[in-house]
Amino acid sequence: MLDEKNIYLDVEANTKEELISFICDHAYEQRITRDRDGLYQDFLNREEEFPTGLQDGFAIPHARSERVDQIAIMYLRVKNGIEWGTLDDQVVRYIFALLVPAHHEGNVHLQMISKLATCLLEDDFKDMVKLSEDKTELKKYIIKNMEED
Amino acid sequence: MKIVGISACPAGLAHTPMAAKALEKAGAKLGYDLKMEQQGSMGQVNAITDEEAKTADFVIIASDQKIVGMERFDGKPVIRVDITTCIKAPEAVIKKCIQAVANKK
Numbered sequence: 388m389l390d391e392k393n394i395y396l397d398v399e400a401n402t403k404e405e406l407i408s409f410i411c412d413h414a415y416e417q418r419i420t421r422d423r424d425g426l427y428q429d430f431l432n433r434e435e436e437f438p439t440g441l442q443d444g445f446a447i448p449h450a451r452s453e454r455v456d457q458i459a460i461m462y463l464r465v466k467n468g469i470e471w472g473t474l475d476d477q478v479v480r481y482i483f484a485l486l487v488p489a490h491h492e493g494n495v496h497l498q499m500i501s502k503l504a505t506c507l508l509e510d511d512f513k514d515m516v517k518l519s520e521d522k523t524e525l526k527k528y529i530i531k532n533m534e535e536d
Numbered sequence: 537m538k539i540v541g542i543s544a545c546p547a548g549l550a551h552t553p554m555a556a557k558a559l560e561k562a563g564a565k566l567g568y569d570l571k572m573e574q575q576g577s578m579g580q581v582n583a584i585t586d587e588e589a590k591t592a593d594f595v596i597i598a599s600d601q602k603i604v605g606m607e608r609f610d611g612k613p614v615i616r617v618d619i620t621t622c623i624k625a626p627e628a629v630i631k632k633c634i635q636a637v638a639n640k641k
Contacts (some may be wrong), residue, residue: 501577508561
């Protein structure tokens, strides 16, 4: 669900559209979707309905759609802050992209995404994912926190 | 003071649990008995029972979505709030709701 290859620490993207495009390219490469452009539109539609920017530089763009073939999480860090539409009007630098099939069966993974979202209310968690340069450590840390009750 | 509430968002993935958790934490900090039900991608999580609904002083609906089971709260003051405001400023939301309910009485 979250693999080291889904962690990108120096993404060059200057706009929300560029970043979502990057996410969709990689989702296509990794066979998370077979419809790259459709997925792109799904992400943008969700952002139009309501921007997914949070606070302290975080955002959680998501697509829950027919275009997603397997549930996945990506973590991305961009070099320059992106204007996003956040709760505290700060630019976004830390992004968790959530990709969920429209008719996902089973609650284990949804539960993990739910836990990840609530982790973003915790300063310890945010500091760690902001600062770590080690993908293996990041993957372990994020998954551990998603699994804890 | 006993408060119950429900959070719900369009995809039901992330804002729903975040708002619920934020309000519960803020409620505990302010010393209130506050329970949030989530209506998200996993259906109803941490559902409010009829008994809990009956004994609550008021109801917070953190959503602009259609909510399941509103009949549980018949006769109770119901306050709708923006879900992202609950994530951003949960304590302020609770305080404002309490004030709004007090003013109505």
